[in-house]
Amino acid sequence: xxxxxxxxxxxxxxxxxxxxxxxxxxxxxxxxxxxxxxxxxxxxxxxxxxxxxxxxxxxxxxxxxxxxxxxxxxxxxxxxxxxxxxxxxxxxxxxxxxxxxxxxxxxxxxxxxxxxxxxxxxxxxxxxxxxxxxxxxxxxxxxxxxxxxxxxxxxxxxxxxxxxxxxxxxxxxxxxxxxxxxxxxxxxxxxxxxxxxxxxxxxxxxxxxxxxxxxxxxxxxxxxxxxxxxxxxxxxxxxxxxxxxxxxxxxxxxxxxxxxxxxxxxxxxxxxxxxxxxxxxxxxxxxxxxxxxxxxxxxxxxxxxxxxxxxxxxxxxxxxxxxxxxxxxxxxxxxxxxxxxxxxxxxxxxxxxxxxxxxxxxxxxxxxxxxxxxxxxxxxxxxxxxxxxxxxxxxxxxxxxxxxxxxxxxxxxxxxxxxxxxx
Numbered sequence: 001x002x003x004x005x006x007x008x009x010x011x012x013x014x015x016x017x018x019x020x021x022x023x024x025x026x027x028x029x030x031x032x033x034x035x036x037x038x039x040x041x042x043x044x045x046x047x048x049x050x051x052x053x054x055x056x057x058x059x060x061x062x063x064x065x066x067x068x069x070x071x072x073x074x075x076x077x078x079x080x081x082x083x084x085x086x087x088x089x090x091x092x093x094x095x096x097x098x099x100x101x102x103x104x105x106x107x108x109x110x111x112x113x114x115x116x117x118x119x120x121x122x123x124x125x126x127x128x129x130x131x132x133x134x135x136x137x138x139x140x141x142x143x144x145x146x147x148x149x150x151x152x153x154x155x156x157x158x159x160x161x162x163x164x165x166x167x168x169x170x171x172x173x174x175x176x177x178x179x180x181x182x183x184x185x186x187x188x189x190x191x192x193x194x195x196x197x198x199x200x201x202x203x204x205x206x207x208x209x210x211x212x213x214x215x216x217x218x219x220x221x222x223x224x225x226x227x228x229x230x231x232x233x234x235x236x237x238x239x240x241x242x243x244x245x246x247x248x249x250x251x252x253x254x255x256x257x258x259x260x261x262x263x264x265x266x267x268x269x270x271x272x273x274x275x276x277x278x279x280x281x282x283x284x285x286x287x288x289x290x291x292x293x294x295x296x297x298x299x300x301x302x303x304x305x306x307x308x309x310x311x312x313x314x315x316x317x318x319x320x321x322x323x324x325x326x327x328x329x330x331x332x333x334x335x336x337x338x339x340x341x342x343x344x345x346x347x348x349x350x351x352x353x354x355x356x357x358x359x360x361x362x363x364x365x366x367x368x369x370x371x372x373x374x375x376x377x378x379x380x381x382x383x384x385x386x387x388x389x390x391x392x393x394x395x396x397x398x399x400x401x402x403x404x405x406x407x408x409x410x411x412x413x414x415x416x417x418x419x420x421x422x423x
Contacts, residue, residue, distance in 0.1 A: 030144030056110035148315035172212035
């Protein structure tokens with residue numbers, strides 16, 4: 001099911017935050033979100049943005065997130081966990097009376113999803129095509145967005161497994177040919193990377209035709225190597241039968257993995273409704289999601305819940321019944337702490353500052369690269385096309401290493417031209 005990153009929702013309730021005069025906590029579906037006081041009241045419609053939404057950088061209403069690169073993240077404000085963003089309906093335009101609860105406005109508002117690690121990895125490997133359309137992508141919806149699934153769950157036997165944090169991979173054989181995929185793309189199986197290595201380790205090219213193995217690759221340099229592994233390894237969480245267009249049931253899944261020597265993610269618990277009194281509530285699942293990865297002291301990402309017998313979900317309008325519950329301790333483990341992997345050294349920062357000049361697309365008659373504070377004879381017509389021969393695409397960041405003209409006072413300095421603003 002395609003995720004609704006931005007949707008019209010209703011404010012269910014509002015709670016005051018202790019020692020806070022200007023902010024309150026609002027409840028939307030299963031989410032708690034901190035927002036400004038007196039902006040909403042219970043029953044009001046609003047635009048709700050889920051975590052990992054990337055807001056458009058051209059919109060006036062998203063300017064306040066510029067310092068966060070327009071990304072919606074989990075955060076703590078005055079000790080209150082806030083998961084998502086709430087904005088008033090007027091960002092949709094003047095006529096908002098035609099909208100109803102649940103309407104998807106993701107594309108209308110130009111909202112995209114933060115891809116994170118998988119997107120970065122796709123840029124580093126040799127790809128040979130898009131992810132196959134006849135196999136479902138590995139993605140789970142978070143229970144806070146589909147609370148109706150909890151009522152459905154009361155009528156079925158189910159299990160929950162530990163959600164591993166690495167890089168998702170799909171491997172399948174079709175017409176005696178082996179295919180390797182990341183979350184979004186096909187990868188050249190002859191390349192030497194973490195995907196092809198785990199494929200060879202488990203002889204996945206020898207698996208039967210028309211079955212797709214889906215799992216999480218964990219190990220060094222992947223999300224901090226939470227499992228503390230010495231080499232990359234594959235943990236299978238699904239087997240898809242392409243001949244019948246369905247996933248294997250729980251027992252079939254375990255049998256398949258045992259027969260072909262595949263290890264699975266940790267199955268933490270199986271619930272038989274006739275014999276168990278499992279508390280099927282959001283609060284209990286959030287509590288159950290807490291904990292560490294097996295044999296480590298590392299906070300785990302959460303759990304995934306699926307029925308023992310595969311079925312469709314009414315709440316998801318006929319999509320597969322499956323959802324995830326993320327551990328809130330995992331989401332907030334780095335809040336207030338510097339990210340050492342992304343943190344640049346002081347020397348690197350000084351070198352970049354010395355060798356680059358960030359400017360806007362504003363130019364003078366002599367030099368298209370002068371900043372406003374050094375050029376008072378500015379011309380609103382950009383001379384970049386005259387100097388470089390072609391006009392760069394100013395909707396994207398563009399780097400050009402050509403030197404400045406002779407008359408430019410920056411002539412003696414090496415620098416990168418970065419166009420970051422549309423005139």
